[in-house]
Ligand code: GUN
């Protein structure tokens with residue numbers, strides 16, 4: 001029988017390992033022999049082992065990951081939960097790929113018995129790859145979206161998501177009416193927003209698949225609930241931009257379509273942003289709207305090369321996104337490696353520190369979740385990933401001649417994948 005006292009006992013665990021996290025973009029903390037003390041799912045302390053060991057409660061469980069590297073869990077800033085089975089589908093470019101593979105697959109999520117195992121598989125892939133927080137596009141279906149939220153709640157995962165809204169230029173089965181769009185979003189917000197670690201985001205797919213009326217209906221929701229973010233696609237592909245301009249001839253530019261509806265602001269997420277005009281960069285900076293760079297997708301779909309330097313110069317919040325199924329991997333390590341190559345093609349510096357910042361605190365900031373996650377500050381939720389840098393013979397060989405942490409991180413970024421993910425913790429479990 002439980003005594004009153006045992007109800008009050010706090011659940012504690014201590015992790016012994018090497019640790020890396022960021023206090024800000026330029027300040028990386030590396031603790032070669034440290035202890036992370038987690039209490040009730042939150043960070044109680046992180047310090048060198050010899051400082052903390054004597055302060056730990058007597059009977060605390062100590063999990064020993066000596067030889068491994070512990071980082072805050074990775075953030076995937078843009079991923080589609082309903083495209084896993086369309087990954088690596090041969091297509092021409094974006095619009096053809098959407099029509100041929102993506103839309104037919106997304107229609108199948110109307111059936112909850114198809115949606116549930118597909119969404120469970122999706123979350124399993126995220127976690128296997130060390131991703132503990134993601135901004136997710138489900139399909140347009142209310143039941144499938146509810147399944148997604150319930151699964152995240154069951155796993156106790158911090159996510160940003162919302163039903164994908166479309167009402168034109170897509171198969172009938174994927175289109176809403178304006179009033180449906182309004183009512184279904186409102187109902188989903190009421191049921192799931194801020195429940196556990198769930199965050200609702202209005203999710204108009206992109207301007208091509210929404211009429212002005214639908215965008216206005218979503219705009220009304222946003223006005224009434226200014227804290228709800230918006231996620232969408234922006235300026236990814238040349239044909240997409242041309243079509244968009246024809247559909248919205250009076251808009252100043254692509255971004256203005258979203259701006260005029262009040263969709264920009266902190267925590268709003270614009271995926272891709274490859275072909276921005278100067279005014280669009282300025283407006284993103286002014287409103288501190290986030291960009292999500294999706295390198296594996298941009299290469300696979302032949303979309304173009306994202307200009308990370310410009311994004312830095314304008315001080316626009318940035319996350320990296322896998323964009324599966326346009327993207328080719330759930331691994332944020334692989335995603336970072338492709339971001340490196342896209343930067344290299346443009347002679348832009350992109351160090352391992354830059355990459356791991358974006359995968360952790362930078363991504364958390366872009367999603368406006370940095371009050372809860374992103375580093376090991378005291379009080380933050382203890383989502384973390386235990387990395388094994390020697391998971392392949394090649395990596396072992398390559399790293400056998402260095403103990404320089406920047407070099408280790410760079411090799412991890414360029415050669416790493418899900419084999420390097422030893423364990424993943426959500427709120428200390
Ligand atoms: N633009 C509109 N929809 C999509 C999508 O599903 N994937 C990508 N990469 N771009 C899009």
Ligand code: ZN
Pocket residue numbers: 078079080233271323326
């Ligand atoms: Zn996408």
